[in-house]
Amino acid sequence: MSDAEFNFAYLDEQTKRMIRRSILKAVAIPGYQVPFASREMPLPYGWGTGGLQVTCALVGPDDVLKVIDQGADDTTNAVNIRRFIARTTGVQTTTHTTKATLIQTRHRIPETPLKAGQIMVFQVPQPEPMFRLEPRETERRRMHAMADYGLMQVRLYEDIARHGHVATTYDYPVMVEDRYLMSPSPIPKFDVPKLDQSPALMLFGAGREKRIHALPPYTRVEPLDFDDYPFERQRWESACALCGSRESFLDEMIMDDAGTRQFVCSDTDWCGAR
Amino acid sequence: MYVAVKGGERAIDAADQWVRSRRRGNRTLAELSVAQIQEQLHLSVARVMAEGALYDPQLAALAIKQAAGDLVEAAFLLRAYRTTLPRLTDSLPVDTGRMRIERRISATFKEVPGGQILGPTTDYGQRLLDFSLLGEEESPDANPEAPQDAQPGARSSVKRSTVATSAPLRVTELMGRDGLLESEQAAPGDPQPADLTREPLRFPAARPLRLQALARGDEGYLLGLGYSTQRGYAHTHPFVGELRVGQVEVSVIAPELGFPVVLGEIELTECQMINQFAGSDEAPPMFTRGYGLVFGQGERKSIAMALVDRALRAVELGEPETAPAQDQEFVLSHCDNLEASGFVQHLKLPHHVDFQSELELLRRLRADHGTRES
Numbered sequence: 001m002s003d004a005e006f007n008f009a010y011l012d013e014q015t016k017r018m019i020r021r022s023i024l025k026a027v028a029i030p031g032y033q034v035p036f037a038s039r040e041m042p043l044p045y046g047w048g049t050g051g052l053q054v055t056c057a058l059v060g061p062d063d064v065l066k067v068i069d070q071g072a073d074d075t076t077n078a079v080n081i082r083r084f085i086a087r088t089t090g091v092q093t094t095t096h097t098t099k100a101t102l103i104q105t106r107h108r109i110p111e112t113p114l115k116a117g118q119i120m121v122f123q124v125p126q127p128e129p130m131f132r133l134e135p136r137e138t139e140r141r142r143m144h145a146m147a148d149y150g151l152m153q154v155r156l157y158e159d160i161a162r163h164g165h166v167a168t169t170y171d172y173p174v175m176v177e178d179r180y181l182m183s184p185s186p187i188p189k190f191d192v193p194k195l196d197q198s199p200a201l202m203l204f205g206a207g208r209e210k211r212i213h214a215l216p217p218y219t220r221v222e223p224l225d226f227d228d229y230p231f232e233r234q235r236w237e238s239a240c241a242l243c244g245s246r247e248s249f250l251d252e253m254i255m256d257d258a259g260t261r262q263f264v265c266s267d268t269d270w271c272g273a274r
Numbered sequence: 275m276y277v278a279v280k281g282g283e284r285a286i287d288a289a290d291q292w293v294r295s296r297r298r299g300n301r302t303l304a305e306l307s308v309a310q311i312q313e314q315l316h317l318s319v320a321r322v323m324a325e326g327a328l329y330d331p332q333l334a335a336l337a338i339k340q341a342a343g344d345l346v347e348a349a350f351l352l353r354a355y356r357t358t359l360p361r362l363t364d365s366l367p368v369d370t371g372r373m374r375i376e377r378r379i380s381a382t383f384k385e386v387p388g389g390q391i392l393g394p395t396t397d398y399g400q401r402l403l404d405f406s407l408l409g410e411e412e413s414p415d416a417n418p419e420a421p422q423d424a425q426p427g428a429r430s431s432v433k434r435s436t437v438a439t440s441a442p443l444r445v446t447e448l449m450g451r452d453g454l455l456e457s458e459q460a461a462p463g464d465p466q467p468a469d470l471t472r473e474p475l476r477f478p479a480a481r482p483l484r485l486q487a488l489a490r491g492d493e494g495y496l497l498g499l500g501y502s503t504q505r506g507y508a509h510t511h512p513f514v515g516e517l518r519v520g521q522v523e524v525s526v527i528a529p530e531l532g533f534p535v536v537l538g539e540i541e542l543t544e545c546q547m548i549n550q551f552a553g554s555d556e557a558p559p560m561f562t563r564g565y566g567l568v569f570g571q572g573e574r575k576s577i578a579m580a581l582v583d584r585a586l587r588a589v590e591l592g593e594p595e596t597a598p599a600q601d602q603e604f605v606l607s608h609c610d611n612l613e614a615s616g617f618v619q620h621l622k623l624p625h626h627v628d629f630q631s632e633l634e635l636l637r638r639l640r641a642d643h644g645t646r647e648s
Contacts, residue, residue: 006358007358010358011357011358012358012359012360014360014361015357035473035474035476036474037471037472037473037474038474039357040350040353040354040356040357040612041354041357042354044350044612044615044616044619044620045612045613045615045616045617045620046616046617046618046619046620046623047616047620047623049616069623069624070624070625070626070627071627074282075624076282076285076286076624077623077624079282079283079286080286083283106623107625107627107628108627125617125620135603136477136603137476137477137603138477138478138603163639164639164642165635165638165639165642167635167639169628169631169632169634169635170627170628170631170632171628186628187627188627188628188630188631189631190631208613208616208617210474210475211474234631234634234635235634236634249627249630250630251626251627251630252626252630252633266626266627266630
């Protein structure tokens with residue numbers, strides 16, 4: 001790809017405007033899934049085309065970009081997306097959460113607290129929290145319109161009855177400002193509390209499903225739970241083998257054929273800074 | 275540490291180099307040219323243009339070369355390029371009734387006005403491996419020109435002398451005159467159809483939008499679904515009223531001129547399927563239609579598309595909705611092979627954060643299980 005043959009940030013300006021309009025609507029109605037005319041991107045569907053379109057629509061020459069996948073800046077998909085945006089825009093990139101103005105992510109929210117003015121862009125495989133319960137979009141639209149979320153409460157109840165726990169560990173359903181049930185994308189349960197009252201703007205792009213949803217700064221986001229079974233974060237018995245952190249999400253690694261395990265921070269920037 | 279996933283830039287570059295070298299193959303052999311693919315693998319080119327939703331034989335051939343013959347990947351490359359092109363204007367609707375015919379057959383009548391024109395087809399030959407093609411030399415029977423009486427196509431018709439100076443009338447039009455076949459009428463007011471490439475697909479989707487999705491849907495998927503309607507999963511009793519392949523003109527009205535200007539010709543395959551009749555209190559029984567239209571010579575796809583289009587009209591025609599091929603959310607949400615291929619293969623991407631969360635829960639459940647038993 002020779003960069004001169006493509007527009008700044010790949011998409012043409014009309015497409016960017018269309019995506020920005022959808023983003024504005026999503027910000028105006030927190031948690032509501034706004035349909036948008038998702039375009040094909042040079043990455044396959046499932047690789048983050050929704051997040052990438054949101055990023056391409058927003059990125060400007062002065063932005064500083066960070067891209068993570070599974071918390072890490074150096075996973076192959078993160079490297080690939082960061083290179084793509086850098087190549088088509090020439091913007092500065094960083095691995096430091098504090099220096100980034102725009103952070104595209106797959107499956108994690110950084111451990112370092114976000115600041116006002118930062119934008120998080122999530123890659124979303126399935127924006128609809130109820131798709132396993134009701135496969136028909138026509139029916140689900142009605143349920144969202146009526147705020148009829150009993151089905152999801154029943155599912156959580158059945159988990160507790162069967163397992164003694166809610167058996168959802170990632171992509172945990174949340175209520176936004178007591179109105180819309182929303183998928184936070186497949187971030188671990190551990191990250192869900194970071195969404196509530198976040199000073200940063202959170203944007204969620206689903207390319208294949210052609211939806212954008214958003215959380216404006218300082219939005220109330222509550223995980224669905226019960227009074228007697230309150231929402232719980234994941235906990236680890238171990239600390240990070242590299243930095244000793246006990247407050248971050250830890251990845252488990254098998255070190256040898258004997259099955260020796262080691263735990264390290266999923267967030268490489270957080271781990272490296274300590 | 276953890277090199278399997280955290281490969282980094284150097285590993286990605288090396289992987290890319292390896293792909294290029296694999297694609298080139300044995301360097302003692304001549305490199306395949308894009309022009310060769312365009313000319314000699316034209317049916318692959320047609321499929322990639324159809325699923326890539328862009329009529330450009332040269333770029334489709336380039337995509338096939340780059341994808342080392344993986345046609346779904348080639349369609350993806352073409353679509354990813356297409357997305358960067360500005361939409362300048364809409365063409366006028368193409369008129370397949372005025373097609374420059376290469377092939378045109380009807381299965382519903384032994385003889386039709388204009389004749390049965392076989393054109394380039396393998397339908398009536400035997401699928402025996404032609405070992406003469408193994409040789410490196412030009413095969414002896416590859417005439418530089420098409421057969422003489424194949425202008426516009428070899429006719430089986432007894433009326434061999436009646437060379438069509440204008441395109442033959444569509445069989446469906448002939449039948450429509452007798453009222454035996456439902457007429458195709460635009461919705462009241464002839465509204466501008468929604469555009470799948472500019473707006474997201476929403477349900478329920480009207481027929482124009484459904485046809486757009488099917489036209490660029492995966493051939494294999496539509497083939498399987500169409501086939502299922504022939505095996506009891508939604509009976510539609512289909513007949514190929516007419517299948518035609520040929521060139522049609524594409525015109526636009528230039529705003530500064532105010533009259534249509536022909537931009538060029540594209541090759542299309544159109545299938546008009548005639549299906550079992552429906553009647554109601556208001557209307558007498560008549561045959562109904564299914565429609566298929568694809569870029570290039572894509573007969574299998576256009577027939578399958580027509581079967582699925584007809585099956586998807588179940589609600590409109592008051593038929594019971596029982597089979598997968600009749601369920602528009604099922605059919606249309608999964609027919610795009612870019613979406614399907616991407617999401618199926620994204621399972622290759624690292625998922626260790628989610629998996630870690632599941633591990634943690636599973637251990638907790640197993641621990642609980644242990645205490646319950648003791």
